[in-house]
Amino acid sequence: xxxxxxxxxxxxxxxxxxxxxxxxxxxxxxxxxxxxxxxxxxxxxxxxxxxxxxxxxxxxxxxxxxxxxxxxxxxxxxxxxxxxxxxxxxxxxxxxxxxxxxxxxxxxxxxxxxxxxxxxxxxxxxxxxxxxxxxxxxxxxxxxxxxxxxxxxxxxxxxxxxxxxxxxxxxxxxxxxx
Numbered sequence: 001x002x003x004x005x006x007x008x009x010x011x012x013x014x015x016x017x018x019x020x021x022x023x024x025x026x027x028x029x030x031x032x033x034x035x036x037x038x039x040x041x042x043x044x045x046x047x048x049x050x051x052x053x054x055x056x057x058x059x060x061x062x063x064x065x066x067x068x069x070x071x072x073x074x075x076x077x078x079x080x081x082x083x084x085x086x087x088x089x090x091x092x093x094x095x096x097x098x099x100x101x102x103x104x105x106x107x108x109x110x111x112x113x114x115x116x117x118x119x120x121x122x123x124x125x126x127x128x129x130x131x132x133x134x135x136x137x138x139x140x141x142x143x144x145x146x147x148x149x150x151x152x153x154x155x156x157x158x159x160x161x162x163x164x165x166x167x168x169x170x171x172x173x174x175x176x177x178x
Contacts, residue, residue, distance in 0.1 A: 005041055008034045020053075022063045032057045065104065067155075074155040075105050083150045088143055093129035095119060102146050108153035115142040 008014065009030040015022045023038060025031035035057055039049060055061040060069040067074040083102065089095040099116060106112040119142050122133050133139075159165065 005037065007037055014038060017064055020064060022061065022068070028057060069155075071158055072155040073158060075108060075150065075153055079105065080151055080153075083147060086147070088135060088140060090132060090135070091129065092123050092127055092131045092133065095123060095133060096129075098143070098146075102150065105150055105153070107156060109146060109149040112146070112149070115146045118142045119146075 005014070009025065011026040011030050012034040013024050014034065015024075021038065023031060023034050025034060042049065060067065062068075062076050065076050065079045067076050079101070083098075083105075086098055086101075089098055099119060102109065102112070103116065106116075109115075119139060122135070122139055124131065
């Protein structure tokens with residue numbers, strides 16, 4: 001009989017986001033064993049893995065547009081290039097698309113919320129998607145600041161959940177409810 005997902009080594013973590021999986025482990029051997037078990041369970045259930053997306057037991061992988069490596073994560077080069085090549089948006093839909101891409105990477109962008117807030121103020125949410133924007137020099141400055149932040153973003157350390165940490169809020173008044 002095929003092994004079950006409960007047969008995975010205790011050092012293994014399997015994360016799923018829709019149809020994407022990432023398997024991590026403390027050792028290469030445990031990761032390989034878990035990968036084989038996972039592939040067998042998926043095959044038994046009638047699912048197939050994409051050979052194009054498969055990154056078999058690698059110390060550095062791309063997952064959901066992020067590069068994941070021991071202790072670090074970074075924005076993938078493809079995502080950075082996509083954002084870098086974007087021209088100033090002319091319509092509500094183009095601006096919403098840009099902001100969606102940027103906000104996916106907001107962990108790497110200092111003052112992202114400030115730039116985002118200014119650009120979102122240009123959007124009339126009741127307007128059709130093809131509505132032209134009233135693009136100003138100030139809007140261009142915020143747009144370019146976001147693009148620059150993405151293209152110069154460093155790798156970020158991964159959290160160590162075994163250590164104590166403090167959650168900070170950007171609120172200036174009142175209690176930061178988290």
